[in-house]
Amino acid sequence: MERRYSKELRDIILSLILIAISTAVFLTATTIPHRGYDLLGAAFLPKALAIGIGVLSAGLLLKSVLLMLQARRTVRPVEQEETKTEAKQEYAEPPYRRRPGVGFGLIIITAAYIALLGSRLVSYAIATAAFIIVSASMMSIFEKPRNRLVRMLAVVGTALVLAYGLQYIFTQVFITDLP
Amino acid sequence: MATFLAELTNVFTVWSLFFMFIGVFLGCTVGAIPGLSGSMLIALSVPLTYYMDSVHAMRMLVSMYVGAISGGLISATLLRVPGTPSAVVTTFDGFPLARSGDPGRAIGVGVYASFFGGLISWLFLVLLAPLLARVALRFSSWEFFALVLMALVLIAALGSGTFVKAIISGFLGLLLATPGLDPIDSTKRLTFGFSQVTGGLGLLPVLIGMFGISQMITDTVELEKRVERVPLKFKGMFLTLKQLKSHSINLIRSSVIGTWIGILPGIGGVLGSIPAYGAARNASKEPEKFGHGSEEGIVASEAANNATINGALIPMITLGIPGSVITAILMGALILHGYTPGPMLFGKSPDIVFSIISTALVANVFMFVVMLGFGMVIARLTDLPKSFLVTAILVFCVIGTFGLNNRIFDVWLMFILGLIGFGLEKAEVPLGPFIIGFVLSPIAESKLRSALMSSKGSFLPLVTRPISLVFTLVALATLAYALYQEVVVPARAQFKRRRGDTS
Numbered sequence: 001m002e003r004r005y006s007k008e009l010r011d012i013i014l015s016l017i018l019i020a021i022s023t024a025v026f027l028t029a030t031t032i033p034h035r036g037y038d039l040l041g042a043a044f045l046p047k048a049l050a051i052g053i054g055v056l057s058a059g060l061l062l063k064s065v066l067l068m069l070q071a072r073r074t075v076r077p078v079e080q081e082e083t084k085t086e087a088k089q090e091y092a093e094p095p096y097r098r099r100p101g102v103g104f105g106l107i108i109i110t111a112a113y114i115a116l117l118g119s120r121l122v123s124y125a126i127a128t129a130a131f132i133i134v135s136a137s138m139m140s141i142f143e144k145p146r147n148r149l150v151r152m153l154a155v156v157g158t159a160l161v162l163a164y165g166l167q168y169i170f171t172q173v174f175i176t177d178l179p
Numbered sequence: 180m181a182t183f184l185a186e187l188t189n190v191f192t193v194w195s196l197f198f199m200f201i202g203v204f205l206g207c208t209v210g211a212i213p214g215l216s217g218s219m220l221i222a223l224s225v226p227l228t229y230y231m232d233s234v235h236a237m238r239m240l241v242s243m244y245v246g247a248i249s250g251g252l253i254s255a256t257l258l259r260v261p262g263t264p265s266a267v268v269t270t271f272d273g274f275p276l277a278r279s280g281d282p283g284r285a286i287g288v289g290v291y292a293s294f295f296g297g298l299i300s301w302l303f304l305v306l307l308a309p310l311l312a313r314v315a316l317r318f319s320s321w322e323f324f325a326l327v328l329m330a331l332v333l334i335a336a337l338g339s340g341t342f343v344k345a346i347i348s349g350f351l352g353l354l355l356a357t358p359g360l361d362p363i364d365s366t367k368r369l370t371f372g373f374s375q376v377t378g379g380l381g382l383l384p385v386l387i388g389m390f391g392i393s394q395m396i397t398d399t400v401e402l403e404k405r406v407e408r409v410p411l412k413f414k415g416m417f418l419t420l421k422q423l424k425s426h427s428i429n430l431i432r433s434s435v436i437g438t439w440i441g442i443l444p445g446i447g448g449v450l451g452s453i454p455a456y457g458a459a460r461n462a463s464k465e466p467e468k469f470g471h472g473s474e475e476g477i478v479a480s481e482a483a484n485n486a487t488i489n490g491a492l493i494p495m496i497t498l499g500i501p502g503s504v505i506t507a508i509l510m511g512a513l514i515l516h517g518y519t520p521g522p523m524l525f526g527k528s529p530d531i532v533f534s535i536i537s538t539a540l541v542a543n544v545f546m547f548v549v550m551l552g553f554g555m556v557i558a559r560l561t562d563l564p565k566s567f568l569v570t571a572i573l574v575f576c577v578i579g580t581f582g583l584n585n586r587i588f589d590v591w592l593m594f595i596l597g598l599i600g601f602g603l604e605k606a607e608v609p610l611g612p613f614i615i616g617f618v619l620s621p622i623a624e625s626k627l628r629s630a631l632m633s634s635k636g637s638f639l640p641l642v643t644r645p646i647s648l649v650f651t652l653v654a655l656a657t658l659a660y661a662l663y664q665e666v667v668v669p670a671r672a673q674f675k676r677r678r679g680d681t682s
Binding site: 010011018028029032035037039040043044045049050053056057059060096097102103106113118136137138139140142151154155158162163170174176177178179 | 230344346347350351353354361363364366369392395396397399401402403405564565566570571574577578581585587591594608620624627628629631632636
């Protein structure tokens, strides 16, 4: 059942978020002063777009709710349909396990890397090398390399070359002040 | 003409050739690696070009565009995974032909078709761009506003995803460009207390976040994705004149279709190859071979998707309206280098216009050489572990965004937009309209407001001026068609199904 409604549920969540954003933008836009230099003023576009997004999201919400209710009422040969879809997917691409946990881990590591750069506690090269080693090592676990030691050495080598190479190029060639 | 010839000779300087070769090689490589895209490569390269001479910068970026669209052929043929969305149709016949024992032939046919597609559409670029720019000089604010409106509706209606979600995406892009100082009266708006936003949200954090970060998260989640591989062989890669001649009509037809679809504002290469493929199948003596390794199918798809490149450059150079997502990024690069894309560009900066046009030709030749000469090397690069690619690209995302203004705020902005982009993609909201909306927002707003000032608040010129009327009608017709497809067609199908159930 969860699978059957997942698309509608996702659209409902999306439209609710969009309605909340458009409401916030509209309310903020009402505080923008109109200087009278032109007819529409600075608030016009944000307000118009907020209304547009709000209305379209409301439509999407209504459609998703109706589809969900309709799916509940009608009895469909769900199992048969799902088997068919799975077979089609298998033809399109071989099955594989998705790793949302690794994706989440990468988001956290990247956020930590940006925070470290912003804090200026360590140099750019050290922060970058550490970021590459940590994130590439985490991903390598799931890539199952033939020789883990060789992979680790490659990761460390890449990290050092990239981090110090970029630091050199940006500070010495492009004359940019890196964090 | 004299400027064009002078610029054409400038192409053959060592540095120009070097940047074009690098651009094509990187483009082909990135285009061939599933999970990386030309949009991402070009968005990531824009900050690096900031330190370069503008002409060399545009040469490299345009070359990347040519390479990225062409490189998709390698993975589409050898892995059945389109490296770029525009190579989707190539998988239909490229992979079956490669698997039947002729991978060299499949790649060879595709490379030749890409080359001729690029060449034919380049002729259109050279002939049409100056004419269109001259016509566009007569456009008033109303025509430009109607054109932007048409571009947004077209990309939402004909792009990927549902129409409503695509329109929402376009609106979000337009909205994201509004914070900062108002373009007409400089009123501060939607800054939410952040002084860094006063100058507006930068194009680079938006582009790199949307195309770089979101794609890297997706690639990490799909870390264990494996594909069937066909090893590439040199045998059959080079075609004889007789073999080429047998494809000549298909080549010309598909290139013309691709060019015209590329010209349509906001639509990229994916759409170019579909009608070309259909037309080739209809005209073929062996339509039953299509989908089973037909050379004609590969020719149609590859000629058309490469032809869209030059097609898409036409509205970008002449009207300041991007013909595809990548040209939206190229437009951003032009703006960063201090140019204003649009009809005035021809008069004010002919050097940059003609350098783009000449690069489109030379990069096409480089593409031919790189794909045939280094195809085997590029095919091997698709084996690179994702852990290396993802982390290296993330490092480039961060340094590229930081390097432009030396602000960590921009890096956070890019990161957050990347997460938003990832969320939007998961919700099947296409990112193309978002980027095009973001790029076109300032034009749309300033043109509408100055147009209304000139008409004293009346919207009538939108329908009383012939050119703006045409653009408005096309926008309305596309809107009606899209709504019909999204609302009426499914409702009718459901009604029929129900009637069938009850009877």
